[in-house]
Amino acid sequence: MVYENPDGIRIGLEIHVQLNKLKTKMFCGCSSDYHNAAPNTHTCPICLGLPGTLPVLNKKAVEAAIKVGLALEGEIAEETQFHRKNYFYPDLPKGFQVTQYDFPIVGKGKVVIEGEDGEHVVGITRAHMEEDPGKLVHIGSIEKSKGVLIDYNRSGMPLIETVTEPDMRSPKEARRFLDKFRNILEYLDVFDGNLEGAMRVDANVSVHWGTRVEVKNISSHKGVERALLYEIMRQKNVIRRGGKITLETRHFDEGRGVTISMRTKEEAEDYRYFREPDLMPMRVTDWIPAIRETLPELPDAKRARFIEQYGITDMHAKALTSKIMLADFHESICAQGVDPKIAATWTADVLLGELNYRDLVIGADVQGYAIICYNQKNPDIVRHIRVNDMVELVTFFAEGKISDRAAVEVIRSILDSKEEKTPLQIIEERGLLKAESDLVTMAVEETIAENEAAVQDYLGGAEKSLNFLVGQVMKKTKGTADAKTARELILKELKG
Amino acid sequence: MAKWMSVAQVKEKIIEDSAEEVTARYLEVIGKSKVNGYTKVSEKALEHARRIDSEGHDGPLAGVPIAIKDNISVVGLPNSCGSKILEGYVPPFNAHVIEKLLSAGAVILGKTNMDEFAMGSSTETSYFGPTANPWDLERVPGGSSGGSAAVVAAGEAPFALGSDTGGSVRCPAAFCGVVGLKPTYGAVSRYGVVAYANSLEQVGPLANNVADIAILMDVIAGYDGRDSTSIDSKIEYQKALVDDVKGLKIGVPKEFFGEGIHPDVEKAVWNAIHKYESLGATWEEVSMPNIKYALASYYIIAMSEASSNLARFDGTRYGFRESGENWHAMVSKTRAEGFGTEVKRRILLGTYALSAGYHDKYYLKALKVRTLVKQDFDKALAKVDLLMAPTMPNPAFKIGEKIEDPLTLYLSDVNTCPINLAGVPSVSVPCGLTDGLPIGLQIMGKPFDEPTVLRAAYTFEQNTDYHTKRPPEVA
Numbered sequence: 001m002v003y004e005n006p007d008g009i010r011i012g013l014e015i016h017v018q019l020n021k022l023k024t025k026m027f028c029g030c031s032s033d034y035h036n037a038a039p040n041t042h043t044c045p046i047c048l049g050l051p052g053t054l055p056v057l058n059k060k061a062v063e064a065a066i067k068v069g070l071a072l073e074g075e076i077a078e079e080t081q082f083h084r085k086n087y088f089y090p091d092l093p094k095g096f097q098v099t100q101y102d103f104p105i106v107g108k109g110k111v112v113i114e115g116e117d118g119e120h121v122v123g124i125t126r127a128h129m130e131e132d133p134g135k136l137v138h139i140g141s142i143e144k145s146k147g148v149l150i151d152y153n154r155s156g157m158p159l160i161e162t163v164t165e166p167d168m169r170s171p172k173e174a175r176r177f178l179d180k181f182r183n184i185l186e187y188l189d190v191f192d193g194n195l196e197g198a199m200r201v202d203a204n205v206s207v208h209w210g211t212r213v214e215v216k217n218i219s220s221h222k223g224v225e226r227a228l229l230y231e232i233m234r235q236k237n238v239i240r241r242g243g244k245i246t247l248e249t250r251h252f253d254e255g256r257g258v259t260i261s262m263r264t265k266e267e268a269e270d271y272r273y274f275r276e277p278d279l280m281p282m283r284v285t286d287w288i289p290a291i292r293e294t295l296p297e298l299p300d301a302k303r304a305r306f307i308e309q310y311g312i313t314d315m316h317a318k319a320l321t322s323k324i325m326l327a328d329f330h331e332s333i334c335a336q337g338v339d340p341k342i343a344a345t346w347t348a349d350v351l352l353g354e355l356n357y358r359d360l361v362i363g364a365d366v367q368g369y370a371i372i373c374y375n376q377k378n379p380d381i382v383r384h385i386r387v388n389d390m391v392e393l394v395t396f397f398a399e400g401k402i403s404d405r406a407a408v409e410v411i412r413s414i415l416d417s418k419e420e421k422t423p424l425q426i427i428e429e430r431g432l433l434k435a436e437s438d439l440v441t442m443a444v445e446e447t448i449a450e451n452e453a454a455v456q457d458y459l460g461g462a463e464k465s466l467n468f469l470v471g472q473v474m475k476k477t478k479g480t481a482d483a484k485t486a487r488e489l490i491l492k493e494l495k496g
Numbered sequence: 497m498a499k500w501m502s503v504a505q506v507k508e509k510i511i512e513d514s515a516e517e518v519t520a521r522y523l524e525v526i527g528k529s530k531v532n533g534y535t536k537v538s539e540k541a542l543e544h545a546r547r548i549d550s551e552g553h554d555g556p557l558a559g560v561p562i563a564i565k566d567n568i569s570v571v572g573l574p575n576s577c578g579s580k581i582l583e584g585y586v587p588p589f590n591a592h593v594i595e596k597l598l599s600a601g602a603v604i605l606g607k608t609n610m611d612e613f614a615m616g617s618s619t620e621t622s623y624f625g626p627t628a629n630p631w632d633l634e635r636v637p638g639g640s641s642g643g644s645a646a647v648v649a650a651g652e653a654p655f656a657l658g659s660d661t662g663g664s665v666r667c668p669a670a671f672c673g674v675v676g677l678k679p680t681y682g683a684v685s686r687y688g689v690v691a692y693a694n695s696l697e698q699v700g701p702l703a704n705n706v707a708d709i710a711i712l713m714d715v716i717a718g719y720d721g722r723d724s725t726s727i728d729s730k731i732e733y734q735k736a737l738v739d740d741v742k743g744l745k746i747g748v749p750k751e752f753f754g755e756g757i758h759p760d761v762e763k764a765v766w767n768a769i770h771k772y773e774s775l776g777a778t779w780e781e782v783s784m785p786n787i788k789y790a791l792a793s794y795y796i797i798a799m800s801e802a803s804s805n806l807a808r809f810d811g812t813r814y815g816f817r818e819s820g821e822n823w824h825a826m827v828s829k830t831r832a833e834g835f836g837t838e839v840k841r842r843i844l845l846g847t848y849a850l851s852a853g854y855h856d857k858y859y860l861k862a863l864k865v866r867t868l869v870k871q872d873f874d875k876a877l878a879k880v881d882l883l884m885a886p887t888m889p890n891p892a893f894k895i896g897e898k899i900e901d902p903l904t905l906y907l908s909d910v911n912t913c914p915i916n917l918a919g920v921p922s923v924s925v926p927c928g929l930t931d932g933l934p935i936g937l938q939i940m941g942k943p944f945d946e947p948t949v950l951r952a953a954y955t956f957e958q959n960t961d962y963h964t965k966r967p968p969e970v971a
Contacts, residue, residue, distance in 0.1 A: 050588070052575070
């Protein structure tokens with residue numbers, strides 16, 4: 001099956017990703033761990049752009065960019081340099097942003113996604129490094145704000161901007177690309193997507209192979225899909241009414257789910273790019289082999305290996321490799337000898353589902369020991385899910401000692417309580433172990449099924465046959481059943 | 497105490513009397529100044545000198561006073577760059593060169609006047625009013641480091657720091673009859689120096705003699721991790737102070753003796769070259785055909801970089817602010833009110849040169865010319881050890897004489913700005929007087945060959961007495 005793309009949709013993305021795991025900012029020594037800090041506490045003369053200060057490039061940011069480039073199968077530039085992008089804005093302390101222009105660190109690359117018609121290749125045009133501006137904080141709503149405060153904690157954070165070819169043919173493909181892209185970045189350990197403002201997307205979209213419109217500054221994957229659905233509908237309507245699509249930039253209003261025109265091409269700003277004279281051009285070719293060594297197994301490779309090694313379904317493998325910490329978690333569980341397929345079901349289907357339901361995201365892990373989740377809306381809610389607990393739970397289930405309903409209850413109980421109890425404790429407290437009565441019931445059912453003659457005798461009036469059946473149940477339960485209960489259950493079953 | 501002292505003499509005086517007394521004496525001279533060379537005299541200089549007396553200091557400049565151009569950041573002193581727009585701004589950090597000076601024990605006397613944001617060759621565009629040339633108070637001291645040159649020439653500081661983007665150390669050195677060095681690009685960290693044109697400028701010393709230049713360079717030069725263009729050359733500048741030019745090959749680029757050169761300047765420079773010949777050096781004419789394009793290239797590059805560098809002065813975070821109904825209006829009014837005419841002219845021209853449609857025609861072309869100019873220097877300096885030419889084609893002009901005619905003023909940089917395009921070192925030394933006004937000889941060398949440049953300058957000084965001449969009006 002080949003996807004026809006009936007509306008001639010072309011979508012290209014520009015993705016800004018904050019390299020928020022590098023410890024320091026792009027051009028100064030300020031800590032990049034500002035997300036819970038008071039405003040303007042992570043600043044220095046350099047990221048405040050005080051007169052006379054100069055940038056010094058954070059080598060780790062370059063290494064991270066190369067890492068990203070290699071993971072995107074991109075060409076790494078032999079020589080790369082920085083440019084200034086000049087514009088005035090209150091969050092931009094120098095009146096220009098240090099970015100890359102005609103010598104980006106990463107050239108052409110690609111990402112394979114699950115497209116409308118199976119595997120689909122999305123071309124990467126380029127990826128370059130740049131610095132983040134500060135952040136404006138409006139007092140009250142944007143419209144009614146009496147003033148604007150500026151927080152420069154974010155100023156000078158290292159960013160990678162990745163530009164794709166217009167290869168996506170539906171909002172769904174755009175979203176799939178973003179999920180995949182984020183997945184890759186998290187694997188590279190250069191980026192924590194859970195932090196606010198960590199990923200911002202601009203989307204270029206056109207219909208009927210026509211003029212593109214840029215939708216700027218969308219902050220979530222879901223938002224991208226919604227913005228594109230709206231924008232495609234809008235463009236199709238304009239054309240249906242005989243109108244023309246004009247080259248313009250639009251803003252996505254998340255609240256109303258619509259795009260609003262910001263400026264047309266004629267009003268487009270001239271950024272007057274020129275080479276940043278305070279930073280020397282760099283040759284990074286020599287760094288590449290060592291950086292390649294540090295590349296982890298990437299999601300696609302890991303997914304294929306999981307299917308092969310653990311015999312699990314593609315769906316489970318995909319879910320388990322959607323986060324590197326989850327993949328490691330699964331491998332730690334399997335390493336303890338539990339059935340990988342059962343483990344995969346409980347982790348990928350049940351645990352992930354219950355985490356999502358509670359807005360819990362995996363924020364960190366202690367490899368081989370636990371994953372640490374927190375609530376996205378209330379980061380004070382933190383839950384540790386230990387490998388040993390999953391092993392215990394899966395083992396109980398696999399041995400038939402607990403029902404699947406009970407196992408789900410154990411997981412929910414772990415996620416709902418901050419007391420860190422083991423599955424065993426929870427099973428005991430709540431009496432979730434398949435109780436005696438369950439076993440007796442099972443034995444009764446089996447006995448009745450296996451002894452049709454005795455049953456018929458009893459129904460024919462031979463009272464003694466009932467004693468025989470009770471004896472069979474006692475035998476099956478190795479004498480643990482209460483004879484009186486067994487008798488009652490048999491009668492209940494026969495009179496059903 | 498003598499009014500004009502070398503650093504060695506100042507140090508002797510400190511031992512004889514005290515650092516406090518020496519500083520007090522300079523402050524007294526500054527108090528009677530006729531040149532308006534300082535924009536701010538430090539209130540802490542005496543206290544600092546006193547502390548050096550009481551606590552002792554073993555740095556090479558212990559207790560020696562110095563004047564600092566007002567675009568170099570010093571904690572506790574305004575850094576106004578001769579502009580209203582930086583009104584009230586006091587940097588919270590020291591420039592690299594200031595850290596070096598302070599750890600060497602130097603006492604900062606104050607900040608010196610300059611053309612606004614170093615844009616000018618006359619120190620007339622300063623928000624603090626023009627500085628006068630000590631040799632003739634009706635004349636300009638040159639610029640943009642006119643304050644630094646004037647206070648050294650007037651005996652208001654033994655030496656000073658300036659910055660040189662297109663001649664801003666050498667031009668005032670020539671006009672005021674002092675020595676001024678523009679070091680090789682990368683030799684001195686620019687950290688903490690407010691940028692006019694980053695790819696061109698260097699901090700440079702001004703002093704009454706070549707030895708003091710070397711002393712200062714030994715303190716301020718060297719690698720600094722905070723400036724990515726900084727290079728560790730490991731040069732020991734004072735070791736270059738050798739009275740010997742035997743066998744040295746001098747190139748005389750005829751393009752530096754172009755139309756409009758003052759005959760006395762030409763004569764004085766040739767006299768100097770013949771002096772070298774008599775001391776055992778040889779000279780030959782060299783041709784640098786692209787020099788004629790240097791000025792245009794220089795101004796386009798400098799203005800382009802400046803248009804970006806000065807964008808940060810928007811009234812939002814520090815300095816002068818004019819109120820406006822919204823942020824954009826506030827920024828517009830602040831910049832309209834805060835910048836002077838010349839600064840605005842250069843921002844506009846630079847913005848134009850970088851704009852879409854003009855970028856390639858102007859900025860890119862200027863960069864190509866820059867490469868050609870650099871090649872001219874490389875070729876010439878492959879044949880000879882040094883190049884010699886007039887620093888300025890004319891002696892100091894009158895205050896107000898050229899300020900209304902920016903193009904004529906720009907033309908006065910014709911012999912100094914090619915050096916900044918090439919990034920090579922160049923020193924200006926006094927080589928004569930015309931009608932009581934000093935003339936400067938410019939000695940240019942290979943990148944990081946300051947030792948040869950300074951040796952030649954030192955030898956000239958040891959065998960002539962031009963550097964001992966003092967301006968009569970302030971004596």
